[in-house]
Amino acid sequence: MGNPTDRLTEVPPPAPIKVGNGGSAGGYEFSPDEVRGVISKWKELLTDLQTDLSNANTIAEVKPPGQEFASGDFVNRAAKVSGETLQLQHQRMVDYVKNYIEALQKAAGIVEENEDEQHKNVGGYQAV
Template sequence: MSEVPPPAPIQVGSGGTPGGYRFEPGQVDAVINQWKDLRRELTNDIKNAQAIAWVKPPGQEFASGDFVNTGAKLSGNTLLEQHQKMAQYVDNYIRALEEASGKIKAGEQQATDAVKSQGKGF
């Protein structure tokens, strides 16, 4: 299987990497959930592609075996590989979104903690 390209840069608020997609902190969780929904759909697609890729001939005669071994399995394996690549890309994209979002959340928590600590000890 050839390599899956990395996702485009992702910026959430001021966190992450600029130059690609940019999301506001309040919207990134909804975007992550959409990508997770897509990933669940791809899991089902992969199962269906496996059924095609792993097909067995219905009989022991030449016509069935030839069709399965030269056509169906080849197409099924290509379909399966494409779905697996898409799933890997989606996994990478979800991870990148969560990473960019996590940086924002960590920064917000640090700011909140700094505000809370202001004035203590006076």
């Protein structure tokens, strides 16, 4: 049995997100009202993933139960490498979810700015 291999070299960027008129087309689209619920769900997922990452950190730091060769060999060769791969993959999931939440918030923020601009320009004049 070989060591686990992690072939992913970086966290992929979030898909394009459009909220109302803000953000980028070509990916997910949300109304300004529903995006808050979506952000809330992603934050719940982030909390769960952070707990999983904490558990993966514990696994990656496993110590052999005794000083004999078999325990040390197992920990150093199989358990440690598997734990570190698990840890790395969970960290990448946490990073991806954080990036996605930021992208959702940015798209939602752009919508709010556009609405503010529309209110300022109502009636043919621009407020100062």
